[in-house]
Amino acid sequence: MSIESIQQDLVEEFEMFDDWMQRYEYMIDLGKSLPLIDDTQKTDDKIIKGCQSKVWLDASLDGDKVTFTADSDAIITKGIIAILIRVFNNQKPQDILNAEMSFIDDIGLKEHLSPTRANGLVSMIKQLKMYATAYQAKLNS
Amino acid sequence: MFDVNEIRKDFPILSRKVNGYPLVYLDNAATSQKPQQVIDCIVDYYSNYNANIHRGVHTLSQEATDKYEAARNTIKEHFNASKTSEIIYTSGTTHSINLVASGFTSLLKKGDEIIVSALEHHSNIVPWQMLCERTGAVLKVIPMNQEGVLDMDAYVDLLNDKTQLVFVNHISNALGIINPIKFIIDQAHRVGAVVLIDGAQACSHVKVDFQALDCDFYVTSAHKMCGPTGVGILYGKEAWLEKLPPYQGGGEMIAEVSFEKTTYAGLPHKFEAGTPNICGGIAFGAAIDYLNTIGFSEIAKQEEMLLEYANKKLLEIEGLKIYGTGSEKTSVISFNIEGLHPYDIGTIIDKLGIAVRTGHHCAQPVMDFFNIPGTVRASFAFYNTIEEVDALVSAVKKAKMMLS
Ligand SMILES: Cc1ncc(COP(=O)(O)O)c(C=O)c1O
Numbered sequence: 001m002s003i004e005s006i007q008q009d010l011v012e013e014f015e016m017f018d019d020w021m022q023r024y025e026y027m028i029d030l031g032k033s034l035p036l037i038d039d040t041q042k043t044d045d046k047i048i049k050g051c052q053s054k055v056w057l058d059a060s061l062d063g064d065k066v067t068f069t070a071d072s073d074a075i076i077t078k079g080i081i082a083i084l085i086r087v088f089n090n091q092k093p094q095d096i097l098n099a100e101m102s103f104i105d106d107i108g109l110k111e112h113l114s115p116t117r118a119n120g121l122v123s124m125i126k127q128l129k130m131y132a133t134a135y136q137a138k139l140n141s
Numbered sequence: 142m143f144d145v146n147e148i149r150k151d152f153p154i155l156s157r158k159v160n161g162y163p164l165v166y167l168d169n170a171a172t173s174q175k176p177q178q179v180i181d182c183i184v185d186y187y188s189n190y191n192a193n194i195h196r197g198v199h200t201l202s203q204e205a206t207d208k209y210e211a212a213r214n215t216i217k218e219h220f221n222a223s224k225t226s227e228i229i230y231t232s233g234t235t236h237s238i239n240l241v242a243s244g245f246t247s248l249l250k251k252g253d254e255i256i257v258s259a260l261e262h263h264s265n266i267v268p269w270q271m272l273c274e275r276t277g278a279v280l281k282v283i284p285m286n287q288e289g290v291l292d293m294d295a296y297v298d299l300l301n302d303k304t305q306l307v308f309v310n311h312i313s314n315a316l317g318i319i320n321p322i323k324f325i326i327d328q329a330h331r332v333g334a335v336v337l338i339d340g341a342q343a344c345s346h347v348k349v350d351f352q353a354l355d356c357d358f359y360v361t362s363a364h365k366m367c368g369p370t371g372v373g374i375l376y377g378k379e380a381w382l383e384k385l386p387p388y389q390g391g392g393e394m395i396a397e398v399s400f401e402k403t404t405y406a407g408l409p410h411k412f413e414a415g416t417p418n419i420c421g422g423i424a425f426g427a428a429i430d431y432l433n434t435i436g437f438s439e440i441a442k443q444e445e446m447l448l449e450y451a452n453k454k455l456l457e458i459e460g461l462k463i464y465g466t467g468s469e470k471t472s473v474i475s476f477n478i479e480g481l482h483p484y485d486i487g488t489i490i491d492k493l494g495i496a497v498r499t500g501h502h503c504a505q506p507v508m509d510f511f512n513i514p515g516t517v518r519a520s521f522a523f524y525n526t527i528e529e530v531d532a533l534v535s536a537v538k539k540a541k542m543m544l545s
Contacts, residue, residue, distance in 0.1 A: 020492055024488070024489060024492065053482055053484050053485075073482055075482065077484070077485075114491070
């Protein structure tokens with residue numbers, strides 16, 4: 001599935017809920033469904049700064065596609081990562097770099113996050129794109 | 142007669158809604174809400190007599206100056222300083238601490254010792270670390286026990302003739318523990334050390350008496366005492382304020398200026414460079430008047446009642462742990478629920494209209510001590526109610542259900 005159609009799906013899923021409590025419940029479920037990272041993998045070099053909670057993000061290149069794994073000590077944060085991973089997992093680095101991020105506003109994620117969490121979200125996206133940049137360079141070489 | 146429902150009418154913000162629910166404001170340790178009396182004072186200033194102070198011959202300037210200085214006197218009376226000139230207006234606690242830390246740069250030498258406590262706010266750690274870097278002085282830390290209570294035996298052991306400065310907060314912002322500052326001050330004086338007390342968390346709960354405490358410096362912020370943000374005080378004993386060099390140069394703080402030599406103004410103006418927060422200073426006075434009208438003993442009674450009730454109700458939640466269980470406490474409850482991140486709890490209960498603080502509360506060393514990423518902190522003021530505690534408890538229960 002293309003990044004765009006996954007984003008479209010997500011926006012539609014979030015529209016189904018009446019209020020933000022339900023959306024949070026959904027994010028918590030998404031967070032719980034995210035596969036755990038082994039504690040030995042949670043090293044400081046994988047920590048994303050800018051969150052009140054800790055976030056670890058790792059990536060690898062499978063053929064010409066990037067796979068992401070991530071974890072957090074806070075479950076709502078984990079839900080947010082799960083959303084991002086669903087959008088960007090198994091995509092080509094160039095597509096990740098080209099991706100429009102407007103779905104975040106369409107879902108209403110940012111305005112319903114506390115400022116520190118919104119900052120964390122920006123840092124997560126930055127980090128995802130950094131991995132994509134690195135892998136794109138690798139593919140080019 | 143103390144009637145919380147009447148008092149709540151003084152605070153317009155308390156009747157607003159958040160996320161569709163009535164606001165339950167339990168983040169009073171971060172900043173208090175403001176009563177209409179203080180808001181009116183601010184409006185009155187800008188509507189009727191806004192002018193720069195201490196420098197104009199015109200009527201408005203005189204009125205503004207009189208009110209600003211009258212507020213300084215209100216502050217002096219409230220805290221029982223011996224002179225009005227011992228009250229320096231600053232932009233708040235952080236500014237006051239930095240002023241003193243900067244002033245001591247030229248008064249310390251390598252190997253001198255500075256004592257802080259394990260319970261400090263970052264505002265009361267970082268400036269001293271910077272002072273140590275500048276001077277070669279060494280920072281020593283008074284340890285605490287599992288209840289969040291400072292170890293006074295260890296403190297006495299730390300004191301020696303190299304100890305120059307002791308800095309402790311009156312009440313811990315992260316845990317709400319009241320520190321035995323009278324003992325701390327007296328012991329420090331035995332070895333000739335100077336004591337600064339950070340009263341940011343204390344002055345909204347207790348009436349502090351500077352002379353009775355005999356502290357050398359005491360600092361606090363208006364915004365935690367129903368006053369506006371951006372204003373606070375540094376109290377210092379006259380002899381110490383005379384000894385400290387000026388902090389910033391500029392207008393207001395000088396006696397005479399030529400390119401060859403400038404002489405500084407006397408106290409308190411020596412430390413008040415530039416146009417100050419005039420309105421803020423005046424409104425700080427109004428906030429103190431307001432609190433005194435309510436009465437600190439009534440405030441304490443209401444807050445103790447809320448603390449006791451909230452403690453009991455929260456502890457009924459399975460897996461909930463309170464940090465800072467020492468018996469000398471103000472109305473602050475810092476807690477976690479086993480297996481849950483404080484940030485998640487704070488996020489969910491915010492959606493239910495409850496405002497609390499989550500995180501390390503600018504006291505990372507305290508969190509490291511308990512080996513936790515942070516806590517949820519509910520802090521109560523005299524205008525909070527039993528019903529609001531109930532709303533907190535039921536919101537926390539709901540969050541727990543959603544998150545586990
Ligand atoms: C104990 C303590 N010290 C210092 C400060 C800093 O105060 P301000 O931000 O008003 O300068 C605070 C505020 O949270 C505090 O609680």
